[in-house]
Amino acid sequence: MRYASFVSELAASGSDAWALHSRAQERQQAGDPVIVLSVGDPDFETPAGIVQACKDALDAGATKYSLAGGIADLTGAVARNESARLGMTVAPSEIVVTSGAQNALYVTMRCLLEPGDEAILLAPPYVMFDGVVRSSGATPVHVPLRGDAGFTIDADALEAAITPRTRVVLMNSPHNPSGAVAPPETVRRVLEICRRNDIWLISDEVYADLCFETSFDSPIAMEGGRDCTVVIRSMSKSHAMSGWRVGWIVGPADLCAHARNLLNNIQYGGSAFIQHAAAHALLNENDALTAMKDAYKARREILVQYLSGLPGVDILRPDAGIFCLLHVGGLGMDGSTFAERLFEAQDVSVLAGGAFGPALRDHVRISLCQPEPVLIEAATRIRAFIGGLKETTAA
Numbered sequence: 001m002r003y004a005s006f007v008s009e010l011a012a013s014g015s016d017a018w019a020l021h022s023r024a025q026e027r028q029q030a031g032d033p034v035i036v037l038s039v040g041d042p043d044f045e046t047p048a049g050i051v052q053a054c055k056d057a058l059d060a061g062a063t064k065y066s067l068a069g070g071i072a073d074l075t076g077a078v079a080r081n082e083s084a085r086l087g088m089t090v091a092p093s094e095i096v097v098t099s100g101a102q103n104a105l106y107v108t109m110r111c112l113l114e115p116g117d118e119a120i121l122l123a124p125p126y127v128m129f130d131g132v133v134r135s136s137g138a139t140p141v142h143v144p145l146r147g148d149a150g151f152t153i154d155a156d157a158l159e160a161a162i163t164p165r166t167r168v169v170l171m172n173s174p175h176n177p178s179g180a181v182a183p184p185e186t187v188r189r190v191l192e193i194c195r196r197n198d199i200w201l202i203s204d205e206v207y208a209d210l211c212f213e214t215s216f217d218s219p220i221a222m223e224g225g226r227d228c229t230v231v232i233r234s235m236s237k238s239h240a241m242s243g244w245r246v247g248w249i250v251g252p253a254d255l256c257a258h259a260r261n262l263l264n265n266i267q268y269g270g271s272a273f274i275q276h277a278a279a280h281a282l283l284n285e286n287d288a289l290t291a292m293k294d295a296y297k298a299r300r301e302i303l304v305q306y307l308s309g310l311p312g313v314d315i316l317r318p319d320a321g322i323f324c325l326l327h328v329g330g331l332g333m334d335g336s337t338f339a340e341r342l343f344e345a346q347d348v349s350v351l352a353g354g355a356f357g358p359a360l361r362d363h364v365r366i367s368l369c370q371p372e373p374v375l376i377e378a379a380t381r382i383r384a385f386i387g388g389l390k391e392t393t394a395a
């Protein structure tokens, strides 16, 4: 029997880098003293008030079909929060609630792209971006971020990559995996390029609530941004709710109407009791969000402090998010070899940068999703591993 051709392409786009993560998880579950820093799943419990709101909603009978694109309580809460964050009035009609940002990305791409179209991704892109573009039959075109300059966007290179087939630019700031935040003047330039060329700008702002010093200025709130920008958001990281699967799209009302129709065909509405909890979180749990952000910031300091000044490696200090990138090329090995050998020697799993494409071949991504004492132990082991390499080379 035949399958649609895109499903085999999707299967082939998986990366070996995740195999180490799976091994680490298996060994951890078997009781070995493994520290898993290879994934970005918040270690914090979902705040108790959110869990209670979910239980209350279940008790109140929110267990039936719900409206595709979000119950009114949640779209109202999102509208309130996004209006405050973006400094502009966002109406519920400009919001579509999805099953996490991943679902929001998929729905957006399906609404905007078709076979023959091109989507520009700023590389290294978040690992799932290629797949969502390919799922719509379109072709991803990678434009490198400037790795030599803190993973900043090269707007000239972006403009040069535009062809008559380009329909979408997909931007992710704060950026996974580097944690870089694009400055407003760069975002404005990207927006101008998109407007001039009649191209949609998709702005993945999943980490926007986790900016440590600077905030991220969204293109949707900039002059001319409203008509052509689609913002992708999630509660997975900011509220430690990865398993609840809540995210949303902010975009023009027409696009949102299409997205709701599509969602009706995909899922026929999300879980109402989860959405009640999400609405509670957005309206009442800001303190919990701030506390988690402060914790990630403190963890960043720890990693940067422990891994700075070591021979052969270079730690990139992230502006936001839940990861640090470590360049390991100076040790004479790529990220994949480093990750394998570190795991063998010290039982610490990190993600080889190759998972994000060839630009990060010589990097590893280290997650901040462990409590401070565990992170300190992991950083101590990483130091010991690197120190051991130096001794082996010297011997």
Ligand SMILES: Cc1ncc(COP(=O)(O)O)c(C=O)c1O
Binding pocket: 040, 099, 100, 101, 102, 103, 126, 172, 176, 204, 206, 233, 234, 235, 236, 242, 246, 247
């Ligand atoms: C940049 C980026 N976008 C989207 C997602 C998907 O998030 P969600 O859990 O909301 O589907 C992630 C998750 O790691 C991410 O890092």
